[in-house]
Amino acid sequence: MPSLHNSTPAMAQCYDTPEGVDIRGRYDPEFAAILTRDALAFVAGLQREFRGAVRYAMERRREAQRRYDAGELPRFDPSTRFVREGEWACAPVPPAIADRTVEITGPADPRKMVINALNSGAKVFMADFEDALAPTWENLMRGQVNLRDAVAGTISFRDAARGGRVYKLDERTAKLFVRPRGWHLPEAHVLIDGEPAIGCLVDFGLYFFHSHAAFRAGQGAGFGPFFYLPKMEHSR
Numbered sequence: 001m002p003s004l005h006n007s008t009p010a011m012a013q014c015y016d017t018p019e020g021v022d023i024r025g026r027y028d029p030e031f032a033a034i035l036t037r038d039a040l041a042f043v044a045g046l047q048r049e050f051r052g053a054v055r056y057a058m059e060r061r062r063e064a065q066r067r068y069d070a071g072e073l074p075r076f077d078p079s080t081r082f083v084r085e086g087e088w089a090c091a092p093v094p095p096a097i098a099d100r101t102v103e104i105t106g107p108a109d110p111r112k113m114v115i116n117a118l119n120s121g122a123k124v125f126m127a128d129f130e131d132a133l134a135p136t137w138e139n140l141m142r143g144q145v146n147l148r149d150a151v152a153g154t155i156s157f158r159d160a161a162r163g164g165r166v167y168k169l170d171e172r173t174a175k176l177f178v179r180p181r182g183w184h185l186p187e188a189h190v191l192i193d194g195e196p197a198i199g200c201l202v203d204f205g206l207y208f209f210h211s212h213a214a215f216r217a218g219q220g221a222g223f224g225p226f227f228y229l230p231k232m233e234h235s236r
């Protein structure tokens with residue numbers, strides 16, 4: 001069902017949303033190219049699949065906090081002893097990101113900064129939707145636009161404040177990692193089945209939806225997209 005926006009009816013524009021999804025953020029044609037019906041259906045599918053597990057994990061965090069407040073000390077979870085004491089090894093690091101000796105981080109917006117970070121000479125640029133970015137609607141959506149264009153290799157920026165200097169990607173760029181928000185942060189501008197969406201599923205879902213095909217086409221399997229998942233806090 002379409003979501004209506006803007007204060008004056010003459011200017012009303014709407015996002016084309018799938019059943020059960022409502023967008024409360026400002027309408028912008030650039031944002032609409034990110035918030036497509038299919039992309040929103042993907043995000044809604046993630047939320048419906050995982051919301052029970054996320055709610056449970058958040059309740060466990062509150063419960064643990066109550067115990068720490070009452071004097072209990074943090075300790076390893078006895079149910080994961082077999083992992084700590086078992087014989088196992090991580091899967092090998094994909095060759096594309098084997099060298100992460102120098103990384104630069106910064107918010108997914110402003111656009112010029114994203115281009116500068118990718119051109120910086122660092123091996124990795126971690127574009128942040130987490131604590132380097134204030135999660136306003138404008139910042140989040142512009143960040144998604146920037147990353148879609150960065151992955152496509154078409155991102156550019158003309159800086160009027162610097163006499164029209166044009167920023168675009170160099171031949172060699174840092175590998176892009178994306179950090180979605182932590183599990184605890186809701187996205188109040190996107191309602192799914194009447195509830196605020198889970199912020200990290202919005203950040204991950206929109207970026208993954210718009211970039212995975214470009215990664216596959218441009219670089220092949222095993223070359224991305226790559227993620228930094230923050231604030232997991234627990235094995236569950």
Ligand SMILES: CC(=O)SCCNC(=O)CCNC(=O)[C@H](O)C(C)(C)COP(=O)(O)OP(=O)(O)OC[C@H]1O[C@@H](n2cnc3c(N)ncnc32)[C@H](O)[C@@H]1OP(=O)(O)O
Nearest residue numbers: 104105106107112113114115116117118120128131132162
């Ligand atoms: C997990 C984390 O991400 S933790 C934090 C990550 N880092 C940040 O959040 C810092 C982001 N940067 C900023 O907030 C600002 O750039 C400041 C406050 C550091 C400096 O602000 P100003 O003095 O106004 O300088 P300005 O923002 O123009 O930056 C100067 C140049 O450095 C570049 N730059 C600054 N920070 C970064 C960055 N993190 N990545 C890439 N380029 C950067 C700018 O794009 C700009 O480039 P230009 O000279 O080609 O125009």
Ligand SMILES: O=CC(=O)O
Nearest residue numbers: 105130131132230
């Ligand atoms: O949030 C900060 C970081 O270094 O990670």
